[in-house]
Amino acid sequence: QLTPDERQRLIGFDTNWDEGFNGDLEIRAGGQLLDLSGPMQAGTDLIEGRIVSTHVRKIEPPVPMQDGPFSIKAFDPSYYTAYEIKLPVTLSDHLQGLCLLERIEPDIAGGLALMKAQLLRLNADADLEENDIPLMGGEFATEILVTCPAS
Structure with a gap:
């Protein structure tokens, strides 16, 4: 404690x-x-x-909430740190029941295949930054989608 x-x-x-x-x-x-x-x-x-x-x-x-849907993702673009949303995601009391909350799990296999394809273009000694390898952390992030009706 x-x-x-x-x-x-x-x-x-x-x-x-x-x-x-x-x-x-x-x-x-x-x-x-x-x-x-x-x-x-x-x-x-x-x-x-x-x-x-x-x-x-x-x-x-x-x-305004009507300008959504809102996509929320927690991720490290470099994928050095991996985040996992494990706790239930909830809306504040004034939005509860008014907005739809959807959890979209990442396509890990697809993200890994994309990363592998990018890396296979390089030789083992290549510098990733010098070879325009995109930051792929977002491909492995759980997305929370919040949609609220227009008022």
Whole structure:
């Protein structure tokens, strides 16, 4: 268990991001990438032996829910860090029952086949950045699709 002092010292330990870092989160509406705030309302806890950190991000400027559907993906473009959405995803109380929430699992086999095809173009000593290999982390990301009716 964390003491209150330990918890306080840990809050925000992982939210001091480098300039330009998107937090490994993309939200799109109508195919357009939306701008997000930096992390706010950071919290930290110790749950079942794991440090769990949380924070909130806002879409800036705000976008009406009718401008969706909203595609939400958490991923590292380089796939150095792999994310998995395991917890149930829920909507806030004022949207619950009004909007449709859909979880779309990635096509792992298809993503791996695409990555393999890209890598087979290269010899073993090639530098990936110099050979225009695309960042493929998004191919392996679970997508949360939020659709709200027009009011």
